[in-house]
Amino acid sequence: MDFIKIRFGDDFDHLGSKFEKTIEEMFRSVGPMFNCSECSWKPQMDMYETAREIFILAEIAGVRKEDLELEISSKAVKICGRRKEVPEMERGTYRLAEIQYGHFERFLFLSAPVDTEKVTALYTNGLLKITLPKMLSDKTHKIPITEG
DSSP, rough: OOOOOOOOSSSSHHHHHHHHHHHHHHHHOGGGSSTTSSBBOOOOEEEEEOOOEEEEEOOOOOOOOOGGEEEEEEEEEEEEEEEEOOOSSSSSSOOOOOOOOOOEEEEEOOOOOOOOGGGGOOOOOOEEEEEEEOOOOOOOOOOOOOOE
């Protein structure tokens, strides 16, 4: 017998991710030894557009430019990198450990095709700003109509 998965709204996903985040925060507050340097994290990003361009702004403070990779197709952007963990403090006790370290990877799908030859990326003060010019589709094509 096959089972059909039925979901009523997004509440289950939201509660599940909230529960996972709470468990993760609980272990991280115990000490940084529970913070896996190979675990992935998700940097905050904004994506907005005008009639001619799409802009992506990624908040990735503490990541060196050399540790960033940016791949772009006409329909999607892949941003990945690594934030290296700072050396553990000696003779002290962590009271709070919220900064996430390790590898991150984000895929953002674009609302319109972009001209990959004209994309620019600027990294300043922990913010990566990507400017993606949209493809201009001003061309019209005449389609011959045949009789059937």
